[in-house]
Amino acid sequence: MIDKQRIPYEKCIFVCVNDHHGQKPSCGDHKGEEIFRKLRETAKVRGLHPRMRVTQAKCLGQCSTGTTIMIYPNNIWYRGVTLDNLGEIIEDVFQEL
Numbered sequence: 001m002i003d004k005q006r007i008p009y010e011k012c013i014f015v016c017v018n019d020h021h022g023q024k025p026s027c028g029d030h031k032g033e034e035i036f037r038k039l040r041e042t043a044k045v046r047g048l049h050p051r052m053r054v055t056q057a058k059c060l061g062q063c064s065t066g067t068t069i070m071i072y073p074n075n076i077w078y079r080g081v082t083l084d085n086l087g088e089i090i091e092d093v094f095q096e097l
């Protein structure tokens with residue numbers, strides 16, 4: 001039986017952690033997994049996790065630009081995310097909640 005409900009999150013953040021293992025560029029080449037863990041941990045530390053879901057994605061079709069983060073319901077994405085520029089993205093994304 002299908003259970004259809006409204007999503008309880010105000011914001012969903014999808015972080016690409018896909019790794020093509022060197023066969024072609026991928027977010028795995030740009031520490032996508034570490035970026036995902038840092039975002040999720042920051043959401044938890046700030047008490048945002050009940051209202052925000054930070055989850056992993058397997059390829060968002062932007063493989064050559066660096067790690068990609070896609071955000072709903074804002075309908076935006078950040079491409080070329082690195083551990084170095086993640087701080088400014090965190091402030092941008094989390095300030096609305």
Ligand code: FES
Nearest residue numbers: 016027060062063
């Ligand atoms: S591997 Fe991340 S967008 Fe394709």
